[in-house]
Structure formats: C-alpha cells, structure tokens
Amino acid sequence: MPFLTPAFSAFTRDPCTVSMILYMYIHDSMTTMNPLRKCARYWYGRRPLVLMGGIAYVLVAILSTWLPNLSAVLVARFLLGVAHPLVMNSGYILAIEVSEPRLRTALGITLYLPWALGEMALGGLAYLLRNWRTLQLAISVIGVAMFPFFWFMDESPRWLMVTGKHERALEVLKKAAKWNKVSLPPENELLTLMKEELPPSKSDTSARDIKALLKSSLNNFLILFRTPKLRLITIVMYLDYLVLAMVYFGLSLSGGNLSSDPFVYMVLSGLMEIPAYTLAFPVVYRFGRRGPTVLCCLLCGVALFVLAAVPADYSWLIVTMALIGKMTITVAYQIAILYSSELFPTEVRSRGIGTCFMMSRIGSICSPFITDFLVRHGNSNNKMYYHYAQGSLISWAPSVVFGAASLVIGLATVALPETLGMALPDTIADLEERGNGDAKRYWNSE
Template sequence: MARYLSVINATNKGRYSGGHHKNKMTSNKFDDILSRLGTGKWNFYTLIVMSYWMMQVPSQILPGAFITPAVPHTCRPPPNATVIPQDNDTHIQEQCSYMVMGGNGSVEEHPCTEWDFDHSVYGDTLTEEFKLVCGRKFLRPLYNSMYFIGSFFGSPVNGWFADRYGRKLTLTIGSIVYTVLGNSINWLPDLTAILVVRFFSGLFHSACIQPGYSMVMETFEARYRSVAGIIIFMPWCVGMMVLGGVASVLPNWRWLTFTMSLPLLLFLPAAWFLDESPRWLIVRGRHSKALRVLQRAARWNKVSLPPERELRTLMQDIMIESRGHEVSKKGGFMSHLKTIVEQFSILVRTKRMRRITLCVYYLLLACGMGYYGLSLGGESFSTSPYIYIVMSGLMEVPGSTLTIPLVGRCGRRYPNVVLFFLTAAVLLSATFIPKRISWLMMALALVGKLTLSAAFQIVYLHLTELFPTEVRTRGMGTASMMSKLGSTISPFLVDSLRSVWGSAPSIVLGCTSLLAAFVTCLLPETKGAALHDTVAGLEASGYVRYYHDYMFTCTLPRRHGLNQNQNQKAVYFIIGRNVPLRVRSSSKRHDCCD
C-alpha cells in the first residue's frame, strides 16, 4: 500500500490547509539557491564559529560539579567551649551541632557556626566560602538549578526574538550578555548576586544556541545539513573534557570560573563577521540585504549566482509562499504568548495527539533529569569527579555519532526501548557494587551516560516526526521546556537522595529510565512513514490497515456525498467516524477500516 495518504476532513471542509506543501515548495526553492552556492569557506566559517561557541558552553553549565560539591566537613566549636566528645558509633561526617557541658552539669546542644572542610579532593569551593552546609545545603543544588530555571523561561522569549528581529542580532546580543555574565561571576562577593547571575546566564543560554544553530542549518545545502547538525554539537563533548582537566589543575573556584570564561571573549569578534541568515532576510522581505549576503557567499565560495533579476524574482516567490506561515509570528510579544497558550490545547484535545504529547513530555523530562543527574553526579559514581567528567564527555562522542546509522537501520522506537533498558540496567546494577570497587561503579555510570545520550538524541528526532506539521513547532517547544524542567529537578534530586542513601540516585534514575522504555512502546514507529500535516490526519490514521502486497484505491460509498476519483491511490476518511471503505485492487476487494 502507498504510505503517503491524502486526508480529507469531510465535516470541516477547508479547515486544514495544505500549508506543509507550501513550506516544502519554499524550502525547495531556497535549497536551489544554496545548491548554487555550494559548500565552501562561507559555510564552514559559520560552522567553525558556532562550533567554537558550543565548546565553551559546558564550562558555564556544569561547573557546579566542582564549585558546589558536597565537601566532607566537621564542626569546629569555639575554643573556650567544653565539648563532649561524640562516640565513634554515632559520629557522622556532617555535624550541624555540638554538645557542651552546662554550668549546672547538664548537657546542652549548640548549633555549629564554623566548620573544617576536607581538601583531599576539592580545593577552595563555593560550598566552603559561603558555608553551604546543614541548614544552607539546599543552596548547593540551587546554584545549578538557577541556570536551568533561567533557560526554561528564556527559550520561548529568545525564540520569538530571533524570529522577529533576526538570528544574528539575537546571537550578538545574547553572546555579549552571556560573556559579560560569565566573566563577572568570579568577582562577586555575595551569594545572592551569584545566583542571580546564574539565572540570567540561563536566560540568555538559548539566545546563544538556537539562533546559531538555525544559521548553520539555513546556510548549508540539503545534502550536508544533517552532517553539519551533528558536527556543531561535537565540540560540546570536548568542552566537558576540558572542564574536567582544568578543574583538576585549578582547585580554586574563582580562578576556575575566570579561566573557563575568558575564551568566551574570543567569540565576539568572530561573530561580528557572521552573516545574517539569507533565508530569514528573504522571508522578512529584506531582499536587498539578502542579495548582498548571497553575493558575499558566492565570492567566498568562488561560485557564480544567477542574474540579480532572477534572484529577486525567486526571493519574491519564496516570501509570498511563506507568508502564510509567518502570520502567526506577527504582533507583539504578549500576543505571541497568548497565541501559545490558546493553541496549546490542540496538543491534548484528541486521543492520539494527547497520548503522543504526554509520552513525549515524560521522555524528555526523564532524559533531562537523567542526563544532568549523571553529568553532575561525579561524587556519587566515582572517587575522582575530575576523571569522571572527562570520561563523561568522551562517552558522548559515540553516543552522538552512532545514532545516525542506528536509526537509519532500526528505526526510532525499538532502538530507544533498548537504550532506555540498558540505561536502567546499568544504573540499577550499580547499586549492588561495593564502594571499594569504585572503578566498576564509574564504568557502569559512564555506560549509562553513553546510552542515555544516544536515547536523548533519538527522542528529539522521533518527536519531530510524531508531531503533525500544524503543531510541530509548539509541540517541540513545549517538549523542550519539559526537558529543562527535568534538568532543574536533577541537582536537588541527586543531592538530597545522596544524603539519605548513597545508592538512591542510581535507583531513581534507573527506574525513571525503565519507565521511559515502557512509555516509548506506546509511541508509533515513524521510520519511512509519511509525516502528518494535521491533527485530523493523525487521528484518522488510527483507522488505517496497511496492505503492502497491493497498490489499491479506497473509495467512500456514494451515500456520503463525496466526489469519487477511482484512479487516486489514496485513502479518504470521515473525521471522527468509523466509516467502512471499499478497496479496489485488481480482482481483490478488502476493507480499509474496521
């Protein structure tokens, strides 16, 4: 049976337009321009500049593993206090009070205000400087979570800004603010100010990532686009390894943040020479500037472009065809937020769409929580957090690259089920490893990081194919926010559970991944399947039975009053009704629907 089905909503004629086909035509026309430009210095410059930026980002997201760790400490009573020694059986590493002999011979408990910190693993940390222990220990995971909270709120804001005012302007402003914040945090003497800076760093995080990624995707021709999309994130792994190496050499947290933030400054002059996305300029009607960008690209790549008149005509056609898709982006920011809230209901209104939405939400919540739980949990899974973070970055290299042939050969659903099961298996088995065999526990955690990183990438690919065209943008946007919510939870989850039982983080993250494997089974496979244009088409696809042995035509009975086209190889549906359809194929007759 033909896999590409044409869906007609007979009860709501004209409600869903063929916008996806217009967008495809627009993409094809612009891809023709990119094919003429080819792939050369102009494209590689954008890719190299953004790859350099991606290498610096882990040092701003993950330094909490070395800046706010749970440092072993003991209470330091006042010198003149008559302290009653604690028994060895009841002595614990974290002391929040001490016992003294009162004047009348009674034993009194006093709260501890000074501590001695162990420097055998960590040097001068923010934990020690601001005494983030006992009643203030919740501020340690808050240091990491403040960044993710800012990123949670920044994603929709920066996405709207990039669509409204351009990729380069958003990237320029975002990178300048991000660089200033990154280089100022080590000079701040107050913890509250440090947490505020962390929040705003997260707020501008997506302003430095999303526009740059869009610029790379919109400047590479179609045949190299997927490769460029993978290459741009590979330096992330290198950045993690560099962070672990530098942190082992610079144990002082202020020198560490200062050293890791300085390379951000090198990006700013390089970003000045980046060109605005020509596609965005064309869609926005700024054809003269788009023409200058294309001409500059042609000079860099040493190719020739069609005549200016032909290019302007092509730009006009692209703008007209894409105008229908840009309507929703007009208006102010509050109008944009109102539209998001109003249109969100379509994601949970119907049965199949609701199942896909809720399943995808949980999967990204689990991936975000597990990924950063394993990334920031070096002290739970190894004796050396520095070696752990270096190896963790190394594990992401195969996790990011091997997924390409895997999904091409095996699809999306079954590889993810296997990867989530493997993640759960290694994390749950780590709970049975004795602490003295620390290398085995670290190895299991790193294998879990590898499989979860691969699953994370496949989930993003799968969700882009699961959401129909008319809701794909809002579906991906809200799903991405669930991932950031999981990232926000993970520091508190890992830190609080570790204080109760050392193996608790592994059990929780393992059970979360195990549940994710079962949730993935509820999603349909999308390999080789046609992408749905509308929610109505997605709901109607639940009635289809695929017959692979015959090319046939389904026709509605005449009593439904629809025009018949006996030669059209497509299936027609009455939306919301279980209508039996007749199939004609050679001499055989089948029912398309139950």
C-alpha cells in the first residue's frame, strides 16, 4: 500500500504514520472476518467466493479513485481487506485441489509469481505517476481482465466429494476428462468409489444464525487441536505464518529505512522475488518442502543479523543484505503455503489454511511497529529522516527481531513431516493413521 502515501500527505505531515494506520485497517479486517470466511468456504465452496471476492475487490479498488477524504479511503481499504483473502486464499486452495500431484508443486510455487511482477510494476508506476488517484486507477482497472476467466472456472471436486455432493463432483470430473481427452470409469463405479473413500463430513452446515455461526466457528477452530498430529501441524504452521508474514512485510515496508530511494528499493525487492518463486520449484521438487523451508529461514536469519552489524556508511551492503533476506523469506513463505496445503486434510484444509493466514495477518500488523516505532528516528530541520543511517539510535533492532524470529521458525519446522510425493490426506482420520504400514514414510520421514 505504499502507493497511497502521496495521497495522505494532504491529510497529515507524517505519511509514515498514516501508512501504518492504513496497513492495520486492511489486516485487522482480514483477521476479524476470517471465521466468517472459513465457514463460507465450507458452506458455499471455493468458486463462489473467488467470483464474489474478485468482482468486489476490483470494483471497490476502482471506486476508491474518486473518494473525497481519508476516512472514506480507509473504509474502502477495509472492504478490500475483507475481499482480498476471498480471492487469494480460496483461489489458491481451489488450484491446489484440482491439480494433479505431478504438477502440484510447480503450481503451488509459481502461483504467486505475478505478485513479484506486480510489485516491480508498482514501484515503476509510482515513480512515473506521482498523483495517487491516477496511480490507483491505473493499477485497479487491470483487474477487469480476469473477469472473463471466471466463466471457465469450476468448483473443487475434492470439496464436493467431502461435503457429499457426489453428483456435482462427477459432472466436474466429466468436464475435466473431456477437456483433457481422457476416459473415466463408469459413472456408477465412480459414485460408489466416492461414497466409500470420501464419506460426507460430519460438520453441521444447516445452522446459519449468528449464535450457531459463532459456535460453529469455535468448533471449527478447536478441531485443529483435537488430535496429536493435526495439533502439531497447526501449532508449527501458525508460528511459521506469523513470523514469515512479519518478516516479509517488515522488509517490504523498510524501503524508507534502508534505502534513500524507496521506488528503486521496491523494484529491486520485487525483482528479488522472481528467482525466489522460479528457483523454489526445482528445489522443492528435488529436496522436498521441509528441508528448503528450514534452510531459507536460517539463511534469512543470518542475513538479517549481518545487516544489523553493518556500519551505516556501507549503504550498498545494507541494501544487499536486506534483499537477500527478502529473497530467502519469500522462498520460505511460498513453500510454507504449499506445504500447509499438503499437510492439512481436505476435511479441514480450508479452516487450517484460513486460520494460518489469520496468524499471518497478526504478523503483518506487528511489522510496521517493528520497522517504524521500534526505531527512534532523529529529527533535523523539522524533517523526519527514515534512512537507516540517519539519526537512528537503535537502527539494528528491527533486523535483530526479524532475524531471531526467522531462526526460531526454522528450527520449529524441523518437527513437521515431509510431504514430497505423497497423496493429499482427505480426512483427519486419514492423517492420524499415517505412520502405520505403507503410509509410514509420510510422517516418519527421517
């Protein structure tokens, strides 16, 4: 959201403070609405939420161009924060669930490659279009291009099977078979197989009132902690998502602290994410998910500790270490998203990943405090300096916090099982049974 900072200069003399308020509005909205979104994903599936969220996001973003004051802008950004995960999270889950195992790794890693390209484009456009309204309109109208593709998108057959909608799942499979020019077994045989292998989940989807909704949300949350293996996955993934988002957005928001030109820093930051997304695929394909995640977190921690020790005069080394940290934490973040989608069973995958992203929003909320308020900025000629080397009494503090947190999650991730080459678990019982017989390699991967 750095592109809105020029707009806020009309409302305040401290754009950094307003940027952080805006950032908190967005991520607070994501966090508070998360239980409703998880229930909606279970009740209505993945496709309707992607459609509604995508259309709402683009329309609100375009209308934001003509809002008259800061309060209206913040309300619009709150609404965008509500719609954003509907597109990102539900779309990601849908893509993972419909992909075949041999393509799942590549798809899970490269899905966020456009994010890096968009970050680079945003830095260039922000440099060229200094009027925030023009910039807002330019980056928002691009979203209209995705509307025609909604027509070709189907619901997740896995979700349809788990929720007992076997006939609809069969229709989706038949359509996919036609597109891919393959033959399916007889319909009766497929329906029998679905009902035997994937019985409907016992979750109650009939109660829709507020009291039942809150109770259902609490039960949906607690179910992630009721069995030993699922509990371990949930706790470690919660910690991973919280820290990964905190470090990722903390480094993204540090352009004014670490570089004299925030536009160049944003472009370079996006550029470093491209190899993070592209090189991550062959790495996880060859070495799995757990090992690369651990290694990238540890490397990020080391890079940020080095950054904290670099003298202020070596600005090029400061930026280099920051970009290395950004690249490694991006790799770890993307692998963690793929990793979590493979660890959580289909029965609770939406709830598990949804609450993981809720934890990431908490980390995102913390990051502006660490990058801006943990550092005591100096003041010269009534002008606030945000550069790493100017007037900061504890400029090393954010790097140490981010570096230490990265090391902690790197060590914590060692406790998780490897999922390379394994089928996605469909039920909690399926997950808990793994470790016995032929499935032993899934959990006891050492």
